[in-house]
Amino acid sequence: MMTFPSSPPDASRPKPWVFPSTVVRTLSNGVQVAVVRMPALPIVTVRWCFLSGRLHEVPDKTGTGFLLQRLLRHGTADFNSSDLARHLDRRGIRLGTQVSVDSAVVSVSALREYLGEAIHIANDVAFKPLLPESALAVERIRALQLHQQATSQVEAMANLWMSHSLYGDHPYGRPVTTRAGLKNASIDDLRALHAQICDPSRSMLIVVGDVEPDEVVDVLARRVSGLKAAPSCAAWSPPPAPTCQPQVLLVERPGAEQVAMGVGALTMPRSHPDFLALRTVNHILGGGASSRLFTELRERQGLTYGVYSQLDCGLWGGDLTASMSVAPDKVGRAIGALSAQMERMGTGDVAPAELDAATDYLVGSFPQRASGLAGVSSLSMAAWLHQLPVSVWRDYQATLQAITMDDVEAAARRWLSPDRLCWVAAGSPEVLDKYLPEFQTLGGPVQRVEMASLVD
8 A cells, every 4th residue: 555754743834835926007098907927938828807707698598608708719800710720720829718607718828929919819809709690500509519418417407406596596596508598699699798798997918928027018008008998888787696595406307317416505705704714614524535525425424426515706606515426225314414514514613633634735735726827817817806915826825824713613604504505406206205304304495396497
């Protein structure tokens, strides 16, 4: 059996990693730019970030944002779709697009010598995409195929229903796509959504790589000076904070061989002071292979192959959820075991050794999150998007190490108390019927739905 050397008794924790310094400026037209120098490799990443996303979708056309994400690659004012693809290949330039619920990104990575072209391409894709109707027909077919694959999986659907159970009609509670939404979305819908999202007044341009910050800021100022806020975005306001009532949602999938189970609670936006304490709680609960859920439900009781929890916090709210899949004959025991672990955590029952282990992991793994230009660019975007302090990543490891038992216990009790929990189980109607008495003990009203009704 392989063994690993232990640290000497007097070994100190790893020295904090120093996040690269960032130059941030607000240009005369209100556009914010950030430049981070990382000279190890002759590469640059240019990223447009937008404080807006799928939350602007028309509810009965859910999937418009996903289609827009794919169509942004189909040409710009200067390149049609084929020409853009060939140009990217010739230069070895990588183009990425993403439209999430409350943010959107256009990123371009290239050799340092192509910085000017990278900026030009990023600007054109973000603000002057062709969005050709011919490409929509092709991407619609592909999107419907991906939708069918994703929604045929019980585990994936249980996760979607968990989000809906927690957030309801809030944008965070909607699926990425629905069959009807994909079919109904027109090219005019995509163009209207693009105009809403890609508004310079709610954007930041981030450049990371082998560059001189002051020099690049001057270049960016010249390249984006003509951008103006879209008139249609002037009256925009964020969605209200999500609210929910505890419930037990039984999702029927005839013929399902497994039962996908989940439990979750609404938490807070990423900017909330409790975030790091609750992230530590999440790691203790189910954030890794040494967590309580994995150790107890998988290793000791053999109820499931894998069980994990995750903390997902956005601009307007967040949630902590745990999920697992079990065989039909283990559902009753799984309900009891998962409920017991959630109840234990909800009372703030945390051991000092668990806090130390979680802190060591989160501190030690942080530099890996910033390994490379994409990681640093993503962290820079997160700091801007969530209005975090300028020093957030420089002080991140030290802040984690300063979290106390009182912080962790208080966060666990505040956010994971039993009266805040929603439960979801997706499986065959026969199995759900068999264990209905056990589900009724979880608290909150029990509701039954057909699995596909959320995504059709």
